[in-house]
Amino acid sequence: MSQYDWPYKDEFGAVETMESEVLVLGGGIAGCYAAIAAARRGKSVTLVEKGAIVRSGSAGSGFDHWEVACTNPCSQVTPKEIAEAYIEEQDHYSNGIAHYIECREGYDRLLDMEAFGGKVRDTEGEFKGAEFRDDDTGFLFAYDYKNKFFMRVWGSTFKPALYRELKRLKVRLVERTEATALLTAWVNGKKRGVGAVGMNVRTGKLCVLKAKATIMTMSRPARVWLFNPDLVGLCEFRPPQSIGSGHAMGYRAGLEFTMMEKSVRGEFSAAGRSFPPYGAGNNHNTWYAATMVDARGVEIPYVDRDGNVLKTVSERYQPASGQKFFLKGGVIDEAKYDWRGPETMEFDELMKRGYQLPFYADLSKMPEMERKVIWGLMVGEEGKTKIPILQNYTERGFDPEKHMLQSYGSGWQSASFLDQERQLFGAPGGIFHDWDLKTNIDGIYAAGDQLFAADCCGFAASTGYYAGRKACDYADTVQLTEPDREEIQRERNRLYAPIYNKEGMGWKELNMAISKAMQNYCGGVKCDDLLQEGLNLLDSYSEEIVPQLSCRNPHDLMRTHEVLDILEVSKMILNACLLRKSSSKPLCFQRSDYPETDPQRDDHFITIRQEEGRVIRGDVPHGYYGDVEEGYLEHNRDYVQNEGGRGNE
């Protein structure tokens, strides 16, 4: 095996201290917009990112559609009706505040993106004459062509545009640096966020980041149940960088979370059961509404919500008779009747009628514009598609006018996972917050996937920007507070320990053990005894195995820290599961010892946080945020008056 000298400086032991008014942890879409909002308000801003901002985060290489841009000039819906539909659709285990922000301000952020140089409209007339194109604006719409609130965009241009804007605004960019711990202090008897600690993942240098306000935008946990030590980067849907470190450090610092008991049966793991997302024949999300055929080449019927067979491709993009609008995309799988859009006939019915496997997506049978917008724009501008799918399949000879692409497993997941192979997907748990996207600790805000029940890119952009301006308001009211040196020293010792261990266990072995434990003790069906056994095992890993971890360079040390965070998050999940003493359908949560499903006594958010090592439970009604429109207006008069968020007046 080839050995190399480590190519970067050895800065273990060095400490760099940085001060700013607003600190943003995570440089994905949410973090970039948060930093931009704060910088526009004249604040000094530091943005910390583990990768390289120009292409980092879940949407680094692109994304294909911007959901719920309800205030765009072509939209036929209001932010309130769409936000409320999402809340109802998810049985109120939904983030009403964040969804309303997304519906109300998402279009403002899209216009920002255009100003930064991102491509959001068909300026060249490539799709002129298409049913989904508005010829006055050049906007392209997806899914519901009548109501025009899902927009097709050129997402591969977005991260480089944000990166340029951050530099133009002179945001201090601290790249290749993992945020590892929040710093807190007690001021006048109240806990307050005063900054964070990070480590450069190439050099080992420690960063102490002092700030008046901190915004967390560090995605969501992954590799908790699904881990493959051979193809680590393909284990989950999101990048290996996005591992839930924000959840772990937040939990350690005492932040409050909710819905952490929710996990779903696996949907994507291209290291194992499934194919690369968007890379197999299907008719969901990016590929909606591709023509599907069976093995004989017979077209599979699309039906409306009442089971009526649709005769034309155009009808797949229209609400049913008597229906105002329908929902599709990110977290919507099988919508309730009110918002259910056109879909291919149910699988069981197809089998009864003699349709034969395998099925294929056959774009050759679609009108030219619909074919071109799926294969070329959607597949191409969506993350992880331009090179690995569009370019590679084309090189392999795939021609959408001549070929059909095979479909595997069930639906767009392209696989059938076992019940214990779980993921935090489909609007999972995260940080609990108020109308300011503020956490339970003063001075700490959150946005994007870091929030509970988050979904897509427009959500990340709009909540990121919103958290940015709220953090600014807070920063105006406080002074920088000196963090506790001992706290920093403890974090330094925790971070560096594995690089001082000559011999020991590598991070992959521990990740494997955690994933297996979570499959065994926190699988599809849960009960108190199993969950307790799981906690007991994970505690033994913390006590006996963690001190044995060893690594040889800062990169491996970063991966080791990630597994420590996976361990932390796994314990939070087990504890959150123990708190809910009933089963719940919307939370995909099944208990053998408490089989009663969604009893009224438990039909609310259960929150979890830590205080001096103890788990603290909270109970919050679903509608804690009140009427979404009234709540928004009450908290955002300045923005509505001066900046945007005007709705479609």
Add this chain to the structure above:
Amino acid sequence: MNEKNRLTAAVVPCSAQPLLFDETLCAGCNRCVEVCQVDIMIPNPEKGRPPVVLYPGECYYCGSCVMECPVDRALRLQHPLMNRAKFVPARG
């Protein structure tokens, strides 16, 4: 505390080869190294040669490295064999 380990890097092989460099086209500019959010490559100790893929198993297959590469076909990204979905001529 013990003495810190000497920092070393060794290729950690995996069952796939996500990145293929064409040595005759790649000028070793290392733009791919700098754009990769997973940080799976290091610059080649020999200047002008393609980067060393230290951690091929950590590749996320996003394609950002190829999008950044200034030389057409100097760098190719390919999914593991098992992930190449099948396509056939359309019927009817």
